[in-house]
Amino acid sequence: MNLKDYIRDVQDFPKPGIGFKDITPLLLNPQALKQGVEQFVKLVEGKKIDKVVSMESRGFFFGPLIANAIGAGFVPVRKPNKLPYETISQEYALEYGTDVLEMHVDAIQKGDKVLIHDDVLATGGTAEAVVKMVEKAGGEVVQLDFLIDLTFLNGKDKLEGYQINSLIEY
Numbered sequence: 001m002n003l004k005d006y007i008r009d010v011q012d013f014p015k016p017g018i019g020f021k022d023i024t025p026l027l028l029n030p031q032a033l034k035q036g037v038e039q040f041v042k043l044v045e046g047k048k049i050d051k052v053v054s055m056e057s058r059g060f061f062f063g064p065l066i067a068n069a070i071g072a073g074f075v076p077v078r079k080p081n082k083l084p085y086e087t088i089s090q091e092y093a094l095e096y097g098t099d100v101l102e103m104h105v106d107a108i109q110k111g112d113k114v115l116i117h118d119d120v121l122a123t124g125g126t127a128e129a130v131v132k133m134v135e136k137a138g139g140e141v142v143q144l145d146f147l148i149d150l151t152f153l154n155g156k157d158k159l160e161g162y163q164i165n166s167l168i169e170y
Protein backbone atom coordinates (compact mmCIF):
# COMPACT_ATOMS: atom_id res chain seq x y z
CA MET A 1 0.00 0.00 0.00
CA ASN A 2 1.45 3.35 -1.08
CA LEU A 3 0.26 6.20 1.13
CA LYS A 4 0.94 8.70 -1.67
CA ASP A 5 -2.02 7.18 -3.56
CA TYR A 6 -4.26 8.61 -0.83
CA ILE A 7 -3.11 12.23 -1.10
CA ARG A 8 -5.34 14.42 -3.26
CA ASP A 9 -3.87 17.42 -5.09
CA VAL A 10 -6.24 20.36 -5.10
CA GLN A 11 -5.05 23.17 -7.34
CA ASP A 12 -5.54 26.83 -6.41
CA PHE A 13 -6.61 26.17 -2.82
CA PRO A 14 -6.81 28.16 -0.58
CA LYS A 15 -5.66 30.72 -3.14
CA PRO A 16 -4.53 30.83 -6.77
CA GLY A 17 -1.12 29.25 -7.40
CA ILE A 18 -1.16 26.92 -4.37
CA GLY A 19 -1.20 23.16 -4.94
CA PHE A 20 -2.86 21.94 -1.77
CA LYS A 21 -2.07 18.45 -0.44
CA ASP A 22 -5.38 17.14 0.81
CA ILE A 23 -4.82 14.29 3.28
CA THR A 24 -8.52 13.56 3.92
CA PRO A 25 -8.62 10.57 1.47
CA LEU A 26 -5.87 8.98 3.58
CA LEU A 27 -7.80 9.66 6.79
CA LEU A 28 -10.90 8.20 5.18
CA ASN A 29 -9.32 4.86 4.32
CA PRO A 30 -9.00 2.59 7.39
CA GLN A 31 -5.99 0.64 6.06
CA ALA A 32 -4.15 3.79 4.96
CA LEU A 33 -4.84 5.48 8.30
CA LYS A 34 -3.61 2.42 10.21
CA GLN A 35 -0.48 2.14 8.07
CA GLY A 36 0.24 5.85 8.53
CA VAL A 37 0.15 5.53 12.32
CA GLU A 38 2.28 2.36 12.20
CA GLN A 39 4.92 4.08 10.06
CA PHE A 40 5.03 7.07 12.43
CA VAL A 41 5.42 4.71 15.40
CA LYS A 42 8.35 2.96 13.63
CA LEU A 43 10.14 6.31 13.31
CA VAL A 44 10.45 6.61 17.10
CA GLU A 45 11.22 2.96 17.83
CA GLY A 46 13.59 2.66 20.79
CA LYS A 47 13.36 6.36 21.62
CA LYS A 48 11.83 7.89 24.72
CA ILE A 49 9.19 10.50 23.86
CA ASP A 50 7.27 12.30 26.62
CA LYS A 51 5.14 14.63 24.49
CA VAL A 52 3.93 14.84 20.92
CA VAL A 53 3.49 18.50 19.93
CA SER A 54 1.36 19.29 16.87
CA MET A 55 0.24 22.47 15.21
CA GLU A 56 -3.24 23.66 14.33
CA SER A 57 -5.03 22.29 12.64
CA ARG A 58 -4.05 19.42 10.37
CA GLY A 59 -1.34 18.32 12.79
CA PHE A 60 -4.20 17.36 15.10
CA PHE A 61 -5.26 14.40 12.93
CA PHE A 62 -2.21 12.18 13.43
CA GLY A 63 -0.66 13.89 16.48
CA PRO A 64 -2.94 12.38 19.13
CA LEU A 65 -2.98 9.00 17.33
CA ILE A 66 0.83 8.88 17.42
CA ALA A 67 0.91 10.04 21.06
CA ASN A 68 -1.61 7.36 22.04
CA ALA A 69 0.26 4.65 20.16
CA ILE A 70 3.64 5.44 21.77
CA GLY A 71 2.37 6.21 25.27
CA ALA A 72 3.15 9.95 25.17
CA GLY A 73 1.08 13.01 26.05
CA PHE A 74 -0.31 15.31 23.36
CA VAL A 75 0.21 19.09 23.20
CA PRO A 76 -1.81 21.29 20.82
CA VAL A 77 -0.13 24.39 19.39
CA ARG A 78 -2.73 26.91 18.30
CA LYS A 79 -3.30 30.26 16.65
CA PRO A 80 -3.58 33.25 19.03
CA ASN A 81 -6.42 33.45 21.56
CA LYS A 82 -7.67 29.90 21.03
CA LEU A 83 -6.17 28.31 24.14
CA PRO A 84 -8.08 29.09 27.35
CA TYR A 85 -5.25 29.03 29.92
CA GLU A 86 -2.00 31.01 30.23
CA THR A 87 0.20 30.63 27.15
CA ILE A 88 3.69 31.15 25.82
CA SER A 89 3.94 32.33 22.24
CA GLN A 90 6.27 32.48 19.30
CA GLU A 91 6.15 34.89 16.40
CA TYR A 92 7.22 33.74 12.94
CA ALA A 93 7.52 35.25 9.48
CA LEU A 94 5.00 34.64 6.71
CA GLU A 95 5.42 35.53 3.03
CA TYR A 96 3.79 38.85 3.92
CA GLY A 97 3.92 39.91 7.58
CA THR A 98 4.09 37.74 10.68
CA ASP A 99 1.96 35.29 12.61
CA VAL A 100 1.97 33.91 16.14
CA LEU A 101 1.58 30.43 17.60
CA GLU A 102 0.68 29.65 21.21
CA MET A 103 1.02 26.76 23.64
CA HIS A 104 -0.13 26.37 27.24
CA VAL A 105 2.61 27.32 29.75
CA ASP A 106 2.34 24.00 31.59
CA ALA A 107 2.31 21.78 28.49
CA ILE A 108 6.07 21.12 28.45
CA GLN A 109 8.12 20.34 31.55
CA LYS A 110 11.85 21.06 31.65
CA GLY A 111 13.71 18.14 30.08
CA ASP A 112 10.67 16.68 28.30
CA LYS A 113 11.62 14.73 25.20
CA VAL A 114 9.45 16.05 22.41
CA LEU A 115 8.35 14.79 19.02
CA ILE A 116 6.98 17.54 16.77
CA HIS A 117 4.45 16.45 14.16
CA ASP A 118 2.59 18.24 11.38
CA ASP A 119 0.90 17.09 8.18
CA VAL A 120 2.99 19.07 5.70
CA LEU A 121 6.52 20.52 5.80
CA ALA A 122 6.50 23.37 3.28
CA THR A 123 8.87 26.33 3.85
CA GLY A 124 9.57 25.21 7.40
CA GLY A 125 8.58 28.48 9.06
CA THR A 126 5.81 26.94 11.14
CA ALA A 127 7.94 24.03 12.33
CA GLU A 128 10.83 26.36 13.17
CA ALA A 129 8.51 28.45 15.35
CA VAL A 130 7.29 25.35 17.19
CA VAL A 131 10.88 24.18 17.77
CA LYS A 132 11.72 27.57 19.32
CA MET A 133 8.63 27.53 21.52
CA VAL A 134 9.28 23.97 22.78
CA GLU A 135 12.89 24.83 23.58
CA LYS A 136 11.85 28.08 25.29
CA ALA A 137 9.66 25.94 27.54
CA GLY A 138 12.64 23.69 28.38
CA GLY A 139 11.76 20.76 26.13
CA GLU A 140 14.25 18.78 24.07
CA VAL A 141 13.23 18.26 20.44
CA VAL A 142 14.07 14.65 19.59
CA GLN A 143 12.83 14.82 15.98
CA LEU A 144 10.21 16.25 13.64
CA ASP A 145 7.96 13.82 11.76
CA PHE A 146 5.78 14.99 8.88
CA LEU A 147 3.30 13.09 6.77
CA ILE A 148 4.43 15.04 3.68
CA ASP A 149 7.64 16.92 2.82
CA LEU A 150 7.37 19.34 -0.10
CA THR A 151 11.12 19.00 -0.67
CA PHE A 152 11.21 21.62 -3.45
CA LEU A 153 10.44 24.29 -0.81
CA ASN A 154 13.56 23.32 1.19
CA GLY A 155 11.85 23.44 4.59
CA LYS A 156 14.70 21.34 6.04
CA ASP A 157 17.07 24.29 5.59
CA LYS A 158 15.27 26.13 8.41
CA LEU A 159 15.59 23.08 10.67
CA GLU A 160 19.27 22.33 10.34
CA GLY A 161 20.69 20.16 13.10
CA TYR A 162 17.35 18.48 13.81
CA GLN A 163 16.29 15.03 12.68
CA ILE A 164 13.50 15.37 10.11
CA ASN A 165 11.41 12.47 8.80
CA SER A 166 8.49 12.26 6.40
CA LEU A 167 6.39 9.39 5.10
CA ILE A 168 5.72 10.97 1.69
CA GLU A 169 7.90 13.26 -0.42
CA TYR A 170 7.16 15.49 -3.42
Ligand code: AMP
Residues within 6 Å of the ligand: 018, 019, 020, 021, 022, 055, 056, 057, 058, 118, 119, 120, 121, 122, 123, 124, 125, 126, 127, 155
Ligand atom coordinates in the same frame (compact mmCIF):
# COMPACT_ATOMS: atom_id res chain seq x y z
P1 AMP B 1 5.37 26.13 6.27
O1 AMP B 1 5.42 26.96 7.50
O2 AMP B 1 5.57 26.90 5.02
O3 AMP B 1 6.29 24.93 6.35
O4 AMP B 1 3.89 25.60 6.14
C1 AMP B 1 3.48 24.54 6.87
C2 AMP B 1 2.04 24.62 7.27
O5 AMP B 1 1.21 25.06 6.20
C3 AMP B 1 1.54 23.26 7.68
O6 AMP B 1 0.83 23.41 8.89
C4 AMP B 1 0.66 22.80 6.55
O7 AMP B 1 -0.53 22.27 7.04
C5 AMP B 1 0.39 24.03 5.71
N1 AMP B 1 0.71 23.86 4.28
C6 AMP B 1 1.66 24.54 3.60
N2 AMP B 1 1.68 24.22 2.30
C7 AMP B 1 0.71 23.29 2.14
C8 AMP B 1 0.23 22.55 1.01
N3 AMP B 1 0.73 22.70 -0.22
N4 AMP B 1 -0.78 21.68 1.21
C9 AMP B 1 -1.30 21.52 2.45
N5 AMP B 1 -0.90 22.19 3.53
C10 AMP B 1 0.09 23.06 3.40
